[in-house]
Amino acid sequence: MAEDISGKGDPLRSLLLLWGKTEPGKRGPKSKVELKALVAAAVEIADKEGIEAVSTRRVAEAVGISAMSFYTHIPDKAVLIDLMLDAIAAGPVDAPMPVFDPARWRDNITLVATAYRDFYLQHPWALQVSTHRPVLGPNTLRAYEAILIAVDGLGLSEVEMDMTVTLITNYVFGAVRDVARANMVKRQTGLSDDEWWYAIAPFLETIDFSPYPTAARVGPVVGELYGLGDPDLAFTFGLERLLDGIAALVEARA
Template sequence: MTKHGDPDRILALLWRHSGKGDGRPVPGRKPKLTVDDVVAAAVALADAEGLAAVSMNRVATALGVGTMTLYTYAPSKADLVDLMVDALLVEKALPGPGEARPVGWRAQVRLYADVTVAQYRAHPWLRHVSVVRPPVGPGMLADSEYVLSTVSGLGLVAAETNAAAESITAFVLATAALEADAAELERTTAQTNDSWWHDRDRLWQDYFDPARYPTMNAVWHAGGFDSSTHEAMVRSHAFGLARLLDGIELGRVY
């Protein structure tokens, strides 16, 4: 990944629709492209071939412009990726302040989880993007605002409210990354994950020793592994999220 450019420049680009600057490269005659055009082309390329395929040259070629022209819209690939990620976060369109939302904080959290996992599965390259230094744009803030709002009425102090929101976000993003990994592997190998495991059935016949793995053997014979890989992933996500919310609901964590 290339380094980011000027922080003020990328902030202006991320917030180009805020009314405080539209992110145009230069004033004067209207350019043939917009930042939105560049971002859309980059997202389409990443969806089709993965994030590694996204380069300034490839995106410029897709748009029919010179590579140097593209740098007037996005100063670097790292900045372009920030724009791509925040654009997708904006697309999540989670309910904002005063907008209709599911009844009950748990249902609101599940909405966030479902939308996030679905987006990672649709755009598997998202799992390769750092969440430690996210794009500080409107999409990221809207995401954070929504998750905080789901737990803000639980009677926790401010630090606990933030910790609860961050715990939810961490769990959901980890699950979403697993879903994205599964989707990306199926795309790049043209083989389902169930088929991959089926090809390795001899593991259980030739190498698995019930005496060495008694717990796994017991769970297996009790039907614990009967689901497809996708069904098991969905079930684990639902179970883990529910238990996390149970813990948050118990009250203060410090």
């Protein structure tokens, strides 16, 4: 299956639609369906069934128009994906821009990172979409502004601020992907992680682990504590280590 990629469609057409602008020289009859209704329908389908379930025909049917009528609003699925990503980027509609105290920067980054993680858990299909080229819509820029504010006032240069944001978002992306994968595996196999361990436990007891002494020592302790892994514990541990690294940079700049 081909990977869905943001920025794959006509970039100018995407930007015009993202910002609610009309192509020069183009004017047509007013449609009974608004663009945001199409995008909202696509997001709902993706949230429930995954990005692979989203098609121009499915979205058109969801809002009660023909597949051909869909193309009078959005040229193709590639542009639709750009619109979907931007629609969900800023979180709840009309949410106020956060106000951060630079003195509490660790709390600020923790808040932003946790919100970013919750975003992916709510819209796991976004993990499947390659976003090498940014979707420069109003909601995406608002989200970027919000996370930049969390690292502003720390004495970092503009480049260091942007790189710190990239560090945070890349960490969250990797951490939450494991959670989304675990949910997908449970859904597809019908087995929880605990049930899977119980199923294979008798065979594991027949294995000679002496060639792997470190694994034999660590594995049982970890398994007793949280099986295949407690995603909340792992996320918090990784984020704390990340914050420690940022703290070293902040102290060096101070």
